[in-house]
Amino acid sequence: MIKLVLFDIDGTLVRTGKAGIKAFSQAFADEFGLNHGSEKLKFAGRTDYSLVREFFLQHGVTPTSSHFERFFARYLDHLEQVIVQCDGAIIPGVHTFMKELRALENAPAIGLLTGNVRRGAEIKLRHFSLWQEFQFGGFADDHEERDCIAAIARQRGCDFIGKKLSDDEVLVLGDTPLDVRCARAIGAKVIAVATGGHTREDLALHQPDWAVADLNAISAKDICA
Ligand SMILES: [Mg+2]
Numbered sequence: 001m002i003k004l005v006l007f008d009i010d011g012t013l014v015r016t017g018k019a020g021i022k023a024f025s026q027a028f029a030d031e032f033g034l035n036h037g038s039e040k041l042k043f044a045g046r047t048d049y050s051l052v053r054e055f056f057l058q059h060g061v062t063p064t065s066s067h068f069e070r071f072f073a074r075y076l077d078h079l080e081q082v083i084v085q086c087d088g089a090i091i092p093g094v095h096t097f098m099k100e101l102r103a104l105e106n107a108p109a110i111g112l113l114t115g116n117v118r119r120g121a122e123i124k125l126r127h128f129s130l131w132q133e134f135q136f137g138g139f140a141d142d143h144e145e146r147d148c149i150a151a152i153a154r155q156r157g158c159d160f161i162g163k164k165l166s167d168d169e170v171l172v173l174g175d176t177p178l179d180v181r182c183a184r185a186i187g188a189k190v191i192a193v194a195t196g197g198h199t200r201e202d203l204a205l206h207q208p209d210w211a212v213a214d215l216n217a218i219s220a221k222d223i224c225a
Pocket of ligand 1: 196
């Protein structure tokens, strides 16, 4: 039985109409005078810190903690503004799936497992009135590697529930092969949803427990029982 469910954000819960990518570009330009190149970064499934580090190294900026701090302060300012105008949406099936999870007799704890920094996750999800659905999570501020964020998210879930969980009691939802990988890194089950940049067939090659077009294709009851 599933007792802990961990959701990715971008491409899984919401689409932000590239608000995050725009805010990244603006922050690199404003704070470091770097006007080009962020469009070449591959964002899906990555963590914010690893993206910034990659961009810094490509452009000869030393990845010091003060450079990261400057970047993220500016990024979050921009994100708050850009998200308001973004052409985004909650992904089909999310509301129903969450509702089904909450309605289960032994409802699992629900948290986040994301490559966003915590405040970035909050800005994105608040915009869609989803932030209050999640009491805990693992974020890019916790670790630069997604597999390690997954371990932290799982631990926070266990702390929240007040009990150690076995591997088959944990479920991860995400939209990229990196989500499948980080779920496996913590021994969890995984649903891959083709609502981000990857097709269902593409995701199925990475052998998640379920690969679906979107969350309307599965029932929380069938998966969690
Ligand atoms: Mg994603």
